[in-house]
Amino acid sequence: MTNSQSSAPVLAFILYKYFPFGGLQRDFIRIASICQERGYNIRVYTFGWQGDIPDGFDVVQVPKKGLSSHAKNQNFLNWIDAHCAQHPVALTVGFNKMPGLDVYYVADGCYEARVSELYTGWRGKFYRLGGRYKHFSAYEKAAFGKESKTHLLVISDIQKPIYQRVYGTPDKRITMLPPGIARDRCAPDNSAALREEFRREFKIADDENLLLMVGSGFKTKGVDRSIDAVAALPEALRAKTHLFVIGQDKPDQFKRMAASFGERFRIFAGRDDIPRFMQGADFLIHPARHENTGTVLLEAVVAGLPVMVTDVCGYARYVAEAEAGEVLESPFIQGRFNHSLQRLLQTSKEQRQAWRANGIAFSQSADIYDMPKHAADTIIAIHNSQEQA
Incomplete structure (x- = not known):
């Protein structure tokens, strides 16, 4: 041209x-x-x-x-x-x-x-x-x-x-x-207050778990896999687990899959307050079928949000490098993912805090901006x- x-x-x-x-x-x-x-x-x-x-x-x-x-x-x-x-x-x-x-x-x-x-x-x-x-x-x-x-x-x-x-x-x-993520994705000094305000707004108790998924193309991102894994949790754990999905796609199929979850499952169209959701959540899960990079993985890491991700994602290696969550090995097996998610939700408060601290430390030294x-x-x-x- x-x-x-x-x-x-x-x-x-x-x-x-x-x-x-x-x-x-x-x-x-x-x-x-x-x-x-x-x-x-x-x-x-x-x-x-x-x-x-x-x-x-x-x-x-x-x-x-x-x-x-x-x-x-x-x-x-x-x-x-x-x-x-x-x-x-x-x-x-x-x-x-x-x-x-x-x-x-x-x-x-x-x-x-x-x-x-x-x-x-x-x-x-x-x-x-x-x-x-x-x-x-x-x-x-x-x-x-x-x-x-x-x-x-x-x-x-x-x-x-x-x-x-x-x-x-x-x-x-x-x-x-x-990678090139925006620095406003990093955990702010008032993250504890943001978390408390967010969970109060969405009526999520301190002893409940919020799983977050972010990204358009719900099938590619593995939203169906996540719904199946939450459905397979023991009843007591499932009753205290919320799954929020943010992205642009046709939601009806996934809403039908998660109909039994009630208000514990929500799909939001694209939003400009993703950092607030990351401070309010307990884990980002990303069981994608394929993903060239996965910028949201890095955004979660620097926000101090522990991540569980499939190894087919290009930026999954940063989760491992930062020691800020878990990377699931291929091939993907739904039953194995179900077990991994249950184990993730049952991790100790100390382990979650360690993943968060590792991600924040990574944000201060890595060339990712x-x-x-x-x-x-x-x-x-x-x-x-x-x-x-």
Whole structure:
């Protein structure tokens, strides 16, 4: 895509949808804002934008045309190409996989590897004949293939070797980024008062347990697994256990699964007071089926909230490194998770306090806050190098 000759270069940030509480969306806002602070104009191409628009951002909503998701995506890209031809930009930065990007922020795992894992034998051959597969496979290859010129901002050290095994992506096109959580996620000095106020508001007694789950995509995050595990608890323990889920997804299926829990099970749409929930909860549980990173895991650790997580999550290693909870080994077995959750809820007050203290200590020394700055540095360096070429 074309370079702008203006004295105030325009960076085009591209993502299919923006809503205020998504992890990818929050990363995009923070990275784009730093680029803006450094003198760039910010244009955003998206199908839809929910929430406030930051001052100075030029949000261009692309018409949604096409019957299938992949037809909509192709029309999305064609429309942007035509718009950029009339309104040139200095650089394109994508947050979804697609052809023609100068920079791609790798928030998702490898689609091709996932297909190979899930669809084997005749099922795999049949699946690969479909339009959906051909579209997403082609878009991924356009970003990661050997012939691509897209520079990749990778946030998961688990996914990097997978992409390189599948596509042979050279190291020179990859920048590894550290995690980048906001410092307001750290446990505040008045955390005890926040906890007391929160639990009073939601009528949770001191001797009851609150399990917290945070993240959109409830099936992927393992909400059904958590509901099954809570249902399997001994009756006395189950009666004193609450499960709160925060995220954007269709909740009806999960509400039906947990109907017998009554008010002890609640689903909240995306919220901007997650730190308050983390101070009020006893554990974050995250039995995800797959997760490129899992920023919420780090946010819980630095908040002093002990974590139980499956080892398929990219940031699960930080839970182990901080000694701030438990990491469940693959393969996932529901019965084993049920037992682990019961044991977690029966841990001593001293063990819970130790996990909390370890997480807070980790927050004071770990390099986990500067990802947006490193990403912006790379984007600007790529633009400068293109200008000099």
